[in-house]
Amino acid sequence: MMLVREHNELVLAYDVGSTGLKAVLFDAGGRIVASRYKPYETYYLRPTWIEQEPMDWWNAVCLATKAILDETGISAERIKAIVPVGHQIMAIPVDKHGTLLRKRVQYCFDGRSSRQAQELINRCGGYSKFYQIHGLAHPPEILSICKAMWLKENEPEVYNQTYKFLQSKGFIILQLTDRQVFIDDYGDASNTGWLDIKSKKYSEEILEAAGISIEKMPEIMYSHEIAGYVGEEAARQTGLKKGTPIFTGTGDVPASCVGAGVVERNMHYCSIGSANWNGGFIAAPCLEPDKKMVNICHLWKDYICFQYTAAGSISKDWFENALCDVEKDIIKKINTGFYDITVGRAQRSHPGAKGIFYIPYLRGGGGPHWNPNSRGAFVGLSLSHDKNDMARSVLEGVAFNFRWMMEETKRAGVPLEERQSIRVIGGGARNDQWVQVYADVLGSDFQIVKDPHEATARGGFISAAVGLKWYRDYSEAAKETVIIEKVIKPNLEYHAVYDEVYPVFKSVYQALELVFNDISRLQNKYIGTVEVL
Secondary structure, three states, X not given: OOOOOOOOOEEEEEEEOOOEEEEEEEEOOOOEEEEEEEEOOOEEEEOOEEEEOHHHHHXXXXXXXXXXXXXXXXXXXXXXXXXXEEOOOOOEEEOOOOXXXXXXXXXXXXXOOHHHHHHXXXXXXXXXXXXXXXXXXXXXXXXXXXXXXXXXXXXXXXXXXXXXXXXXXXXXXXXXXXXOOOEEEHHHHOOOOOEEOOOOEEOHXXXXXXXXXXXXXXXXXXXXXXXXXXXXXXXXXXXXXXXOEXXXXXXXXXXXXXXXXXXXXXXXXXXXXXXXXXXXXXXOOOOOHXXXXXXXXXXXXXXXXEEEEOOOHHHHHHHHHHXXXXXXXXXXXXXXXXXXXXXXXHOOOOOOXXXXXXXXOEOEOOOOOXXXXXXXXXXXXXXXXXXXXXXXXXXXXXXXXXXXXXXXXXXXXXOOOOOOOEEXXXXXXXXHHHHHHHHHHHOOOEEEEOXXXXXXXXXXXXXXXXXXXXXXXXXXXXXXXXXXXXXXXXXXXXHHHHHHXXXXXXXXXXXXXXXXXXXXXXXXXXXXXXXXX
8 A cells, every 4th residue: 555645744743841842843754844942940849859830831832833833834734733742750630621730740750759659669569569560660759650649648639639640741632632632652651650561551459559549540542543633722822723633642752762763673772861861672571670670662562671860961951050151151142053061161171081070860860770869979079170071071971871871771681782883862962072972981883863852753753654644654654754864983092991980980979879868868858948039
């Protein structure tokens, strides 16, 4: 059967991200026609209490969509489908009318539910049994199931009114359908803690142990299935055509996997986004608790197995916001366009950053340690060091941690060749110099895909394109629309330096781990107890 794709037909993908929303318009061949970005706030109430406002996401959808339509002159008639992608591990409470029940909701990496998590683990018969049901090596306190438990215990009036718990992309679908459709997909649902990863069904055992009603779980569909259609009120707010099909979409990790072109078993990729993760497409989940792997459903079939740390390129953002006000002012005054301050300064230092080590756990510890008490740190500073060395240590620290995660991925049995080329996506992949640091640290080739910062949205587009039958399946769609733009090869001289430095990085973290536990207790006791005006 011949598949027909008209060049003038478009798909609009929404990427609900950590710091803002992207609306990306793709043509039928997967080329980006237009893109708009709208930022929103993240609220850091305490070191482990992090919230966002879902209505900020929706307002950003409306503003970004109108900007695309108004500024390009593209008719909404040409948009044949909408597809949302969003950050994961949420528990957004809405009532049966689709009304949001809490202005702010716990963000993905919010860790306030530690006590509820421990109670749930105990009720499930210990961590090993708990993990082998859901397959998620996240710190248990960030899981959606534990967020729901915290809400039930601390805000019972909100819990009792909750009709469904949604993910961020599900909330956008709810708004687009005029609050008529309550839906989830397998990629998102498998990253919550309330899905059995093997059966791909809601785990009655975990939900019963948590005291969370299964009735509060939304229907699960495939990402390439139609969830609903744009409603009259949503059309008025966005400028979209009423009745436009909305595909179910998915979460950012599975979408980025597909957007990187990872649609065949044993393919591997790296995302240098706000968070930093490595993932592989595998046939069966790795459910050995000591291997500490995160297993979620791939959009097409089988599974994605990965590790991550919550502070990837956001480490660079923090460095610039905290320490580079002068540079930012200069760039603003001379209107030089895009200039990466951290990378620019790092190039004035040397591999190894003259012995400074940056530990990248600004949002708690993800992989490979999964210690929520871990914190960020600079170690080894002396009067001989300057901001250039610190900048380089930031880039290297994130890359060292990625190498450590890669080692754990191999130890878990995920098939990876010793010098495998790694697909790389995310905003950080737009800067060849930072990708070069990764290549030098790992001694591997890194393949940068075209428009790497839009890979998550592209994964959403591919799921919609498959649903529209523009392509036979995910494999064909990815092979035709994901382009390798360049390959960064390692500098073997620098790699030799990093082989010497890397073991010291590991020992620095190990020496600090107990100190981080003490620091965390101190921060939780004193930070957030005094209101700052």
